[in-house]
Amino acid sequence: MSARPPAAATPAAAAPSKRxxxxxxxxxxxxxxxxxxxxxxxxxxxxxxxxLTHAAWFGFTLADLVFPSFLFAVGSAMSFALATNTPHLQFLGRVSKRAALILLCGVLMYWFPFFHLQPDGGWSFTTVDQLRLTGVLQRIGLCYLAAALMVRYLPPRGIAPVCLALLLGYWALLYAFGQPGAELSKTGNAGTRLDLWLYGRDHLYRKDGGFDPEGLLGTLAATVNVLAGYLCGRFLQRHGKTVASTRSLLLAGAGLVLLALLWAPAWPLSKKLWSGSFVACTVGLDLLALGALVYLLELRGWTGGSGFFTVLGRNPLAIYLFSELFVVVLRLIPAGSSGLDLYAWAGIGVFQTIAPGPLGSLLCALSYTLMCCAVGWWMDRRRWYLRL
Incomplete structure (x- = not known):
């Protein structure tokens, strides 16, 4: 935990590169x-x-856009913060250490609270042989490392062709090593077969019959989201806050969404499989959203309320970890004689009473999210930032 503001947020830190x-x-x-x-x-x-729920397999929802958008944001931040002119060993040590720490945070997050409830009502220590090794932060760490190495050792013009090669290569691997006739299914795809062989079922996601949505092979395609964010950030640095640059973002975004729709009949949109059409669609939507934000915030100056989100953006890892860990704590606390945990009691006993159905579920989630935002605001006021 660092008590210093993020380097990118201070004029003094940004001065050398004048970014x-x-x-x-x-x-x-x-x-x-x-x-x-x-x-x-x-x-x-x-x-x-x-x-607000993920598509079961093929398909696309707003919820499916969130994780790839965060990877895109990792890449855009990389274009500002990654020092590619440092000596090779220093660079490799720095990015490897950061990736390893992100991976470790992911493993510990899934291990928490380190005990689990037994069928007889007792508690038992969760041993390493029951620990999930894959996950959201693990994928972020691997994608960050792969993207950082490519940014350092590839010419800028070589990144886009490598993105295409990663997607086509991943597609080819799915058909080359997947179960014949079931290459794009949950249990027959090559990614699931690799994860079961490499990690074993006990170290994977528990709810999908051996399939893990953050498995190793899909990292190839997910890295493209990070690289796309890097290219976007680099483009904005080179071309600035102009109408022309905004138009370019919007046109590129629309073009990628169209490409995704044309690609989908052959390789359907799937967040869990992280298909090529899904990558094209999510990058396209991110470019459209970012183009709209550049226009509204940078060109038109409509910045009212933006401070709420910039506070979250300054400390994303700490706020995300808190949101994941604290809800686990709430689910461990019994709520009187109801037989429910505290979070379930709030959701069912309070919010479902106020607004039955999906609206009550949304209000419960929104209340918890705003509480996490308040914690982020409190940390920001004290200039406490988690830096790896």
């Missing part, structure tokens, strides 16, 4: 964190709105 700050990128990152918490903490007692 212009983009409020739109900060708001984009904060908005992504807000939606991530909202989607992950749907209130119990009723099914959430369809757009």
């Amino acid at each position: 212009e700050r983009f409020l739109s990128l900060d708001v984009f990152r904060g908005l992504t964190i807000f939606l991530m918490i909202l989607v992950n903490t749907a209130g119990p007692g009723a099914q959430a709105y369809a757009q």
